[in-house]
Amino acid sequence: MNRIHIECALKGANSILPDPYIAGMDVDDDDWGAAVSVGKVLLDVGLGNVRESAEGQAVLERTRRWLAALLQAGALNRRERVEAGNVLVRLGDPRFRSDTWYLPDELLLGFVEIPEGPFVMGEREERHEVSLPTYYIARYPVTVAQFRAFVEESDYQPGASECLQRLANHPVVWV
Numbered sequence: 001m002n003r004i005h006i007e008c009a010l011k012g013a014n015s016i017l018p019d020p021y022i023a024g025m026d027v028d029d030d031d032w033g034a035a036v037s038v039g040k041v042l043l044d045v046g047l048g049n050v051r052e053s054a055e056g057q058a059v060l061e062r063t064r065r066w067l068a069a070l071l072q073a074g075a076l077n078r079r080e081r082v083e084a085g086n087v088l089v090r091l092g093d094p095r096f097r098s099d100t101w102y103l104p105d106e107l108l109l110g111f112v113e114i115p116e117g118p119f120v121m122g123e124r125e126e127r128h129e130v131s132l133p134t135y136y137i138a139r140y141p142v143t144v145a146q147f148r149a150f151v152e153e154s155d156y157q158p159g160a161s162e163c164l165q166r167l168a169n170h171p172v173v174w175v
Contacts (some may be wrong), residue, residue: 006049006056013038015116032075032084035066038088047091056111066092066115089169096169101153102145111136139172 001009017038021027042050042060050056066089071081072095072131085093096102097109115136120127145168151158159165160174 001045007053009041009045010053010056010059012049013041013063014055017062017066020062022068023069027073028077029076032066032070033080035063035070036080036084036087037110038063039067039084039091043087043090061093064088064091067069068093076133085169086167089167093169096143096145101149102143102168104140106107108136110139112139142175144168144170144172147172147175149152 016034021035038059042056042063045056047060048061068086070076071088074081075172076084095104097105100109114132114135114137116132118129119132120129122128144164144166147158148164148168150156151164158175163172163174166173
């Protein structure tokens with residue numbers, strides 16, 4: 001793709017998605033769909049080409065924020081959200097921090113505090129109550145990126161190497 005084609009594609013992408021996403025703004029399915037379409041255009045142009053210009057970098061960052069907001073809002077139908085998530089992971093998903101093993105970029109890194117208290121466990125005659133201290137549990141399934149970071153830092157060898165081959169923001173399977 002030559003420079004003129006790249007610039008035309010970026011100008012088109014910029015005109016389709018000219019405004020930054022702002023929480024609470026009035027957004028419809030066409031707006032969300034436009035964000036997915038712009039993301040696909042950026043992937044077609046190539047991220048290396050996109051990042052060569054200030055305009056490209058701006059539309060890339062804007063598109064990433066729109067797609068992350070789309071997923072957070074639960075907009076569109078399931079198939080379209082999966083498509084949006086797949087585009088977002090290839091653009092660089094801002095919801096996860098590479099410096100924290102790709103955990104969510106939030107205060108508790110995607111964990112939820114479970115307060116201390118009684119817990120009933122077991123079945124039938126094995127059923128009994130235990131008292132648990134406060135603990136934290138993940139709110140989301142472990143992603144491929146998170147499991148890959150664990151494997152790389154621990155030298156753990158997964159039984160099925162295919163578990164590391166899926167998209168980074170997908171749940172890890174075959175562990």
